[in-house]
Amino acid sequence: MQLSVKKRAAAKNLTELKPGEEGVLASLDLPEADAQRLMEMGFVPGHSVTRGLSAPGGDPRVFRVDGSEVALRRETARRLILK
Amino acid sequence: MGDCHGCPNNIATLAPPPGRGAPARSHIVAIVGPPNSGKSTLFNRLTGLRQKVANFPGVTVEHRMGKVKLEQGRDVFVVDLPGVYSLTPRTEDERVTHDVLSGRMKDIPRPDAVLLILDSTNLSRHLVLAAPVLSLGLPTLVILNMADDLKSRGGELNVPELAMQLGSPVALISAAKGTGVEKIFQFLSGATMRAAPKAPLIQLPVIQDIPKCRAWATNIGNKTGYHAPAPPLWTRRLDAFFLHPVAGPLVFLFVVVAVFQTIFNGARPLMDGIDALIKTSGAWLGHLLPNEALRSLLIDGIWTGVGSVIIFLPQILLLFLFIGILEDSGYLARAALIADRTMARFGLQGKSFIPLLSAYACAVPAIMATRTIEDKRDRIATILIAPFMTCSARLPVYILIIGAFIPDKHVIGPFLGMRATVLLGLYVLGFVAAILTARLLKSTVLKSRRSSFMLEMPPYRWPTVRSLALRLVDRSKVFLMRAGTVILGVAIVIWALSYLPLHDGKPPAIEHSFAAGIGHFVEPAIKPLGFNWKIGIGLITSLAARETIVSTLGTIYGMKDEGSQQGLQQALHQDLTLGGAIALLVFFAFAMQCMSTIAVVRRETGGWLWPGVQFAYMTSLAYLCAFLANHLVSIWS
Numbered sequence: 215m216q217l218s219v220k221k222r223a224a225a226k227n228l229t230e231l232k233p234g235e236e237g238v239l240a241s242l243d244l245p246e247a248d249a250q251r252l253m254e255m256g257f258v259p260g261h262s263v264t265r266g267l268s269a270p271g272g273d274p275r276v277f278r279v280d281g282s283e284v285a286l287r288r289e290t291a292r293r294l295i296l297k
Numbered sequence: 298m299g300d301c302h303g304c305p306n307n308i309a310t311l312a313p314p315p316g317r318g319a320p321a322r323s324h325i326v327a328i329v330g331p332p333n334s335g336k337s338t339l340f341n342r343l344t345g346l347r348q349k350v351a352n353f354p355g356v357t358v359e360h361r362m363g364k365v366k367l368e369q370g371r372d373v374f375v376v377d378l379p380g381v382y383s384l385t386p387r388t389e390d391e392r393v394t395h396d397v398l399s400g401r402m403k404d405i406p407r408p409d410a411v412l413l414i415l416d417s418t419n420l421s422r423h424l425v426l427a428a429p430v431l432s433l434g435l436p437t438l439v440i441l442n443m444a445d446d447l448k449s450r451g452g453e454l455n456v457p458e459l460a461m462q463l464g465s466p467v468a469l470i471s472a473a474k475g476t477g478v479e480k481i482f483q484f485l486s487g488a489t490m491r492a493a494p495k496a497p498l499i500q501l502p503v504i505q506d507i508p509k510c511r512a513w514a515t516n517i518g519n520k521t522g523y524h525a526p527a528p529p530l531w532t533r534r535l536d537a538f539f540l541h542p543v544a545g546p547l548v549f550l551f552v553v554v555a556v557f558q559t560i561f562n563g564a565r566p567l568m569d570g571i572d573a574l575i576k577t578s579g580a581w582l583g584h585l586l587p588n589e590a591l592r593s594l595l596i597d598g599i600w601t602g603v604g605s606v607i608i609f610l611p612q613i614l615l616l617f618l619f620i621g622i623l624e625d626s627g628y629l630a631r632a633a634l635i636a637d638r639t640m641a642r643f644g645l646q647g648k649s650f651i652p653l654l655s656a657y658a659c660a661v662p663a664i665m666a667t668r669t670i671e672d673k674r675d676r677i678a679t680i681l682i683a684p685f686m687t688c689s690a691r692l693p694v695y696i697l698i699i700g701a702f703i704p705d706k707h708v709i710g711p712f713l714g715m716r717a718t719v720l721l722g723l724y725v726l727g728f729v730a731a732i733l734t735a736r737l738l739k740s741t742v743l744k745s746r747r748s749s750f751m752l753e754m755p756p757y758r759w760p761t762v763r764s765l766a767l768r769l770v771d772r773s774k775v776f777l778m779r780a781g782t783v784i785l786g787v788a789i790v791i792w793a794l795s796y797l798p799l800h801d802g803k804p805p806a807i808e809h810s811f812a813a814g815i816g817h818f819v820e821p822a823i824k825p826l827g828f829n830w831k832i833g834i835g836l837i838t839s840l841a842a843r844e845t846i847v848s849t850l851g852t853i854y855g856m857k858d859e860g861s862q863q864g865l866q867q868a869l870h871q872d873l874t875l876g877g878a879i880a881l882l883v884f885f886a887f888a889m890q891c892m893s894t895i896a897v898v899r900r901e902t903g904g905w906l907w908p909g910v911q912f913a914y915m916t917s918l919a920y921l922c923a924f925l926a927n928h929l930v931s932i933w934s
Contacts, residue, residue, distance in 0.1 A: 247387055250383075250385070250387070250507065251382075251387075251751065252751065253507040253508070253511075254382035254383055254425070254507060255382065255751060255753065256422055258507060258508050258511050259508060260508070261511075266536075267536055267537070267540040268540070269540070269545075269634045269635050269637060269638060270542050270545055270546050270635060271638055273637075273638055274634060274637050274638075274647075274750065274752070276536075276540070276634070276754055278528075280419075280421070280422045281418070281419040281421065281422055281525060282419055282422065282753055282754075283753070283754040284751055284752065284753050284754065285630075285634050285637075285751070285752040285753075285754060286750070286751055287637070287641070287750045290750065290751065
């Protein structure tokens with residue numbers, strides 16, 4: 215957790231993925247309950263995440279993770295930090 | 298799977314569990330699975346029409362209980378639990394599932410066995426749920442659903458090996474097509490339902506640690522030769538269209554208009570048909586009944602009263618047919634995605650959109666449709682604002698008053714008349730009240746962190762006729778039950794109030810009835826709105842259902858004949874000022890005059906708190922705005 219806070223400025227998050235681009239999840243900078251729920255839906259650190267399509271206007275966005283597609287709002291996607 | 302030979306003592310049979318009284322309890326089997334695993338499809342497949350919906354005591358989560366008929370004439374009860382990703386009791390759904398499985402739920406004995414249903418096309422992730430379920434120690438059948446998808450997309454899996462690894466029988470099935478379901482019946486008949494499962498070959502992981510559970514699931518997948526299928530090609534293609542920046546919103550708009558149009562116009566002939574049927578059958582029955590009081594009660598009271606509600610059945614069925622198609626095909630998730638940003642402005646989310654749209658037909662099915670919203674605060678906010686949407690029961694009232702008071706003139710060219718403008722204005726008024734209320738609620742009592750929105754996009758699938766039909770039967774049952782109980786009671790009370798007290802054995806003129814007494818009693822309170830005692834009676838009777846005011850006013854103004862709406866409009870013209878008429882329209886736009894809605898809100902929120910708050914809020918708002926409307930119009934005109 216400490217690490218991800220320090221590296222925040224440099225670290226890439228999910229919103230910076232371009233359509234079709236893939237990244238490996240490093241950490242979830244979210245309250246415990248939300249992080250748990252996201253992990254249950256497939257956002258487990260170490261897994262790869264691919265950006266899919268989005269709603270008109272670009273928010274929320276669909277991400278392909280662990281065999282399924284999950285839509286997240288920008289403010290949530292921003293908190294998912296990539297390696 | 299037939300590994301039970303030689304262990305007859307362990308086979309769970311019909312024998313009652315030891316220590317229980319004489320009446321043998323039927324076995325209870327719980328269906329557990331993540332969302333989108335095909336849980337409900339399986340439940341429908343197993344139970345068919347032998348099912349009912351109920352709420353767990355003290356919580357808002359509903360569950361379905363159904364009976365499965367087995368070959369030897371035995372029954373097994375199946376409980377469909379809410380879709381969960383884990384058994385950690387964080388959300389209400391998870392707590393309910395956890396409590397039922399551990400035998401802590403009041404009124405439901407601990408299940409004798411578990412059907413764990415997982416999506417075989419997404420096995421590695423869904424297997425995560427197997428760890429906590431298997432560690433419960435209940436006899437468990439692991440059901441891998443969507444076998445047809447797995448095969449057609451080139452996925453692979455060694456089923457016997459997986460059964461070995463998990464220490465539980467495994468069945469690969471397709472719940473939608475019905476293939477492989479016989480293995481579930483075998484399990485339920487006790488052939489493989491053992492008292493305690495064999496110890497799994499591998500150690501179960503620490504359940505709280507999701508990354509560890511996930512690694513455990515991958516490990517099992519590898520050991521059993523699981524090959525994830527190729528991504529769903531058709532879903533990608535369809536999404537490229539349905540989520541296209543230009544085509545997407547257009548399709549969305551088209552769907553919305555089609556739903557709207559069908560609810561309004563498509564249902565019209567059916568509704569007229571039911572209306573005619575009620576009237577002619579009422580008249581025909583009337584001839585058969587010699588006693589005048591009995592005839593009046595049956596025809597004027599019960600037949601017409603209950604009929605005025607049953608008439609909405611076609612609209613409700615069409616609406617649920619639409620929602621069923623949208624939900625089962627997977628488009629509903631896309632619609633929620635497209636609507637999310639707009640709904641977020643009012644503090645709501647994409648999943649609130651369809652229920653609110655449905656509320657234009659009737660708030661009752663709309664409130665039932667909010668079950669798709671997982672976030673509890675968002676769900677309550679949606680339930681609370683749904684009755685502001687202009688439902689079809691308001692329409693007869695609007696048409697009567699507008700016809701009587703608004704001149705039939707053009708506003709802009711020949712296209713938009715003044716009457717249509719006022720009608721449109723009333724629709725906008727309800728909508729504005731809804732979104733302002735949503736903002737108010739979401740920034741105060743129902744405030745939530747906005748980060749909690751996450752929505753899984755299931756692959757597109759063909760909806761099955763079977764599942765759609767079951768859904769419609771289910772909803773009709775719920776709706777007709779209400780019409781047969783609450784509405785029936787209210788219809789009888791209203792009839793009695795206008796039929797009594799008897800004068801020389803004859804019913805009184807309406808101005809001497811108990812109803813009139815009540816009307817006179819409330820008159821001082823509604824005078825500032827520009828209403829007299831006759832409107833007062835109408836307002837009271839419309840507490841049952843809004844459109845009741847039309848028939849009540851008809852009775853009060855002595856318009857016995859149904860075809861005399863024009864006569865009623867003239868009579869109203871003499872009794873109401875323009876200010877009073879506009880106030881009445883505004884009052885109906887805001888007030889929560891609908892017993893059915895109050896009843897369904899109580900059921901869905903699990904108590905009287907929210908319907909109470911809602912009724913008080915909407916009635917105060919209606920009173921205040923009607924008061925303002927009456928005085929402003931009086932000043933201007």
